[in-house]
Amino acid sequence: MRLTTVLVAARHPIGLPSRIVIGVKFLSRFYIDGFILAIFAMVAVASIFPATGQGAVITDWATKIAIGLLFFIYGARLSPAEAWQGVKHWRLHSVVLAITFVLFPLLGLSLRFLAPDIISDELYAGILYLCLVPSTVQSSIAFTSIARGNVAGAIVAASFSNIVGVFVTPLLVVLLMTTTGEAHFDGGAAVAIAFQLLVPFLLGQALRPWIGDWLRRHAKPTKIVDRGSILLVVYAAFSAGMTQNIWSTVTAGQIVLLVVICVAILAVVMAASVFLGKALHFSLEDRIVIVFAGSKKSLASGLPMAMVLFAGGPVGLIVLPLMIFHQIQLIVCAVIAQKLSRRPQ
Secondary structure, three states, rough: HHHHHHOOOOOOOOOOOHHHHHHHHHOOOOOOOOOHHHHHHHHHHHHHEEEEEEEHHHHHHHHHHHHHHHHHHHHHOOOOOHHHHHHHHHHHHHHHHHHHHHHHHHHHHOOOOOOOOEEEEEHHHHHHOOOOOOOHHHHHHHHHHHOOOOHHHHHHHHHHHHHHHHHHHHHHHHHHOOOOOOOOOOOOHHHHHHHHHHHHHHHHHHHHHHHHHHHHOOOOHHHHHHHHHHHHHHHHHHHHHHHOOHHHHHHHHHHHHHHHHHHHHHHHHHHHHHHHHOOOOOOOOHHHOOOEEHHHHHOHHHHHHHHHOOOOOHHHHHHHHHHHHHHHHHHHHHHHHHHHOOOOO
C-alpha cells in the first residue's frame, strides 16, 4: 500500500463530504503518524498533570519495568541467523553503522559552538544525544520496502544497528558528553544500564528459542509494549521536567531553531549517504537501504536509554531534539520513498 493512502485506505462512510476526503489525502502526504501525535499528547498531559510525590515514585518504577520489558523483547525477537546475515553482508552494514555512529556524532560535535549563546547547554546536549542513538527498525524497513530497495538488507542493518547501539550509545555518551559537561555518568549509571538494558536483552536472547516465534507471530502485544513503554517514558521524562521548570527555559524561537538544526543534520546525512552509496558502487537497492537505515534515529531506543543515562538530569529537554528529529525524518523519508517507488521497473 502506498504511504500516501494510509489514512484513506479504509472505505469512506457514505456521505462523507468530498472536501474532507481531499483534506485527509492532503494531510496524509505529510505522514503525521498518530503515534507521534500521541507522544506530543503525553507531553501536554505531563505538563498539565505531572507525576508528583508518591505518583512520581510509582511512575519511576513503572518506567524502569517498561524499559526492561522493552529490551527483553528486543533480545527475544532477534535471531542469531539474522545477526549472522548482518555479518556476512559486512560492506552494507559497515556503511550504515559508520553513518550512524561516526558521521552523526561528528556532526553533533561540530555544533558545539551553538551553546550557550544560541541555544542552551541542555538543548545542545539533546542535539548531541540524538546523534548518538541507533537507527530505527520499523520505519527503515517500511520505507525501504515502499522504495523497492533491499528489504532483507534493511531488516538486518536496522536490527544490527539497534543491537550495537545498546553497547555503543552509552559508550559514546561517556566519551563525548561527560567530557563537555552535558551529562553526568558514573559507576551507578553503568550498573543501571547493565540491569535495565543489557540484562533484559541477554535474558530475551536466552529465552528466544521458546518465545521468539510467538513474539513474531503475535505482533499486537509486542506493539503495545513497544509503543506503550515509549509513551510512559515520555510522560515520566516531562513530568520530571515540569518539576525542573524546563518550559521556562525554552522559547518559541529556540523550538524553531531546533527544527532548522534537525533539518540541516538530516540533509547532510542523507547527502553523505547518497554519495557513499555511489562511491562504493553499491546497487540501487542497497543504496536505498543506506539512505533510509543510515539517516534514521530511533525514538524507541533513544528515549529509554536517556531515562537511564541522564537520570536526575533535565531529561525532558535532552530528548526534545530527538522527538523533533524523529517526526522530520518520517516526513522527509516518506516523500523520498514515494518518489523512488514510482521509478520504472
